[in-house]
Amino acid sequence: MAKELTLRAENYSQWYNELVVKADLAESSAVRGCMVIKPYGYAIWEKMQAELDRMFKETGHVNAYFPLFIPKSFFSKEADHVEGFAKECAVVTHYRLKNSPDGKGVVVDPDAKLEEELIVRPTSETIIWNTYKNWIQSYRDLPILCNQWANVVRWEMRTRLFLRTAEFLWQEGHTAHATKDEALKETEQMVNVYADFAENFMALPVVKGAKSANERFAGALETYTIEALMQDGKALQSGTSHFLGQNFAKAFDVRFATKEGKEDYVWATSWGVSTRLMGALIMAHSDDNGLVLPPKLAPYQVVIVPIYRNDDQLNAINAKVDELIAKLKARGISVKYDNSDNKKPGWKFAEYELKGVPVRLAVGPRDLENGTVEVARRDTLTKQVAQLENIDQYVAELLEEIQTSIYNKAKDFRTEMTTKVDTYDEFKDVLKNKGGFVLAHWDGTPETEQKIKEETKATIRCIPFDGEKEEGACIYTGKPSQQRVLFAIAY
Amino acid sequence: MAKELTLRAENYSQWYNELVVKADLAESSAVRGCMVIKPYGYAIWEKMQAELDRMFKETGHVNAYFPLFIPKSFFSKEADHVEGFAKECAVVTHYRLKNSPDGKGVVVDPDAKLEEELIVRPTSETIIWNTYKNWIQSYRDLPILCNQWANVVRWEMRTRLFLRTAEFLWQEGHTAHATKDEALKETEQMVNVYADFAENFMALPVVKGAKSANERFAGALETYTIEALMQDGKALQSGTSHFLGQNFAKAFDVRFATKEGKEDYVWATSWGVSTRLMGALIMAHSDDNGLVLPPKLAPYQVVIVPIYRNDDQLNAINAKVDELIAKLKARGISVKYDNSDNKKPGWKFAEYELKGVPVRLAVGPRDLENGTVEVARRDTLTKQVAQLENIDQYVAELLEEIQTSIYNKAKDFRTEMTTKVDTYDEFKDVLKNKGGFVLAHWDGTPETEQKIKEETKATIRCIPFDGEKEEGACIYTGKPSQQRVLFAIAY
Structure with missing residues (x-):
């Protein structure tokens, strides 16, 4: 067999890289960090898209399309957002090439410099809220429940096929609401849709929960997430849903006349999953012989x-x-x-x-x-x-039995690889010798989270929604805590 | 009615612009030349996509995804192609922003300049053939029948919603074949698929034919087209299928071992339709009260x-x-x-x-x-x-009757608006006073076509496939001609 794979136990990372290429899912392109998604890989992504799109429509959403480019100045309007997104990105500065003087190719035409540089969208909150401003006058125009299937670009320095690429495909939902409560419900609904999709189609058990402040989306007041466990004991964030409060409405001055005749800023959510799900699918189920696909997503x-x-x-x-x-x-x-x-x-x-x-x-x-x-x-x-x-x-x-069986296997693995610890020594020991999810008490401060991350590389994946309330002491500071949070070393 | 439209007879162009916005199909964005496709417009596009995608798959094609960016040097590899495409385009020169010295925004980081500029794809032949090089060794690897749904960017100076925008959505098929004959058959098959889609789903009668040398795709040996007639008597090119010969295989050195044990360059086609079809759909059927949608594509x-x-x-x-x-x-x-x-x-x-x-x-x-x-x-x-x-x-x-009736109405209009002329005076008279398609003899030279274009703005839309052979004299030079070609002023 020419296509023999490195064994997972030998080198998990190399096994993954080889599998993606040898199973004809994707490959690196001539452009740094950008992948080619090959027909077999794309067929799986199309199946994912079809199911997700159906689920979005069943929950009342419609698709639309917004521009690829975002004026640079838009990023400065929301303070946290610019820090999170506008730094490592592809910048369009010119709009024309011309023949090079030596006649052997083309060069950028210095006379065709844009007045304001354009950023290739890393995410579309800014351009979309700038658009929504014109769509929303009164509460009768709300809610707006749009989704977009699109490509986005984030200039990642270290890339891996599907898991972290400069360009990737995703969907991004952007909704606008008249009340905080409605926006929060939408945020929650969409993380539930993602969990439903992951569990019932990808056969991937996930933990639903809220991100800590450190790990929130840049510009969000709450980020809900689904976290999956890979076979090497590392966590993979597989989908996020953000409650954006009125931050983007304020940044882009999107106000509306309320039912009560007052004026208020609009409440926002955004939510997305990407081709990263392909990485999760591959890593969660496959073995030393190759891919294992759940029947519901197999081409x-x-x-x-x-x-x-x-x-x-x-x-x-x-x-x-x-x-x-x-x-x-x-x-x-x-x-x-x-x-x-x-x-x-x-x-x-x-x-x-x-x-x-x-x-x-x-x-x-x-x-x-x-x-x-x-x-x-x-x-x-x-x-x-x-x-x-x-x-x-x-x-x-x-086929039904296989779908269930793959799910149960992944779930059993996760159960086995989820450890409750009560001391920092135990915590470090589990991370070093076993890996997986670690449930531990935390004092709730960003400082403690940051120190734990620096010392162990583990981050808080989420504060689980279904975690039981339980009195305890932070493993790092000993301060009181009411609920264990989910730590792991993550992709 | 707040949403009353300008009448077509008064100002057709303004009627179109108003209709696109008032019927919630699309609107201009904050980025010059880029549109927002609104949910109602996007729902029509999704219906088009679904039917076309089904037709592509029924004819053996698969979907894949190739990078958004193309290294600048790739465009210099095919001489005609660089002239046609690499000039007016979006150029990425940097990959990072940083806080501006005044602290009030972000500026391009001069230290983050790319070694080689990246072009936002205006069409993907170059990056795809650079990829195919690694996929093709022998005739057993052929044919490759890939399609991609994607966004592309061409820096148009004068833009109109759907008809001509800097960014637009499209599909581009790129196929690789072992023989010239097979590639030609593919080129023909796909223009037939487009015609089938236009007539049976869009209710849009089209003329199928070959482009003259002047109007061919940059890098193609043959371009087949479907040409539709709008209500203002102007033609709209609605889809094209290109026979690329071995041009791109030679430019990217894509050779294969033939069945006979020799080596040859691979034969290529490419074919595409875009959100421009939305413009065609709107303009072909709608009236002074608004849109008229064929039932098969109505949201x-x-x-x-x-x-x-x-x-x-x-x-x-x-x-x-x-x-x-x-x-x-x-x-x-x-x-x-x-x-x-x-x-x-x-x-x-x-x-x-x-x-x-x-x-x-x-x-x-x-x-x-x-x-x-x-x-x-x-x-x-x-x-x-x-x-x-x-x-x-x-x-x-x-609904069936409406679908048929809309088609017949458009077809009757086209019949009425198609005129055979035998002299240049008649030709100019028809263009000036009636418009529409004009069937006339032409001597087959690019020079004559160019002169007619300069003097009348009319171009050869195509040399119709089903045009009867008929002895005649070129309306411009009097030189002999065997077939009438289809002239019109076009969008």
């Missing part, structure tokens, strides 16, 4: 490989497989039939294992005689012989 | 307005309408029920006419008694009373 759920010695056998198998495919498709199951003659079955088996196809069916001459088919599960790497007769129902049930 | 096909004097009446209507909506939805018909109490029926009627909703149903207390409903067609502005009993079937048939 094709079933691959069929014929086993034959001659054309007569192949023709007989093709005829049977045609029926089989029709039956599976009638149940909404997506199928690929690989009867290409330039690859051996063993090569194909390895290839589709690498690509994480949930179910593989192998059909040979003996199967035709016996009315059977060999069924292989990608997640457990187990095989069984099944009857061709009811194979469609068998596969449909198997 | 909602039916709007229902209750007519009532008191809450009892409204409650009774609501109950009936709930049944009605369920019946319509069961047939896959999209419906909006507007029972908002802060607008009068007359205001709502005008609003949904402006927005081009194909069918409007009005239900009042008398209708409940009689088991009827008032049905209004947007395209003809006619009303009829129909029985509530079979209203779902009635509406389903009506």
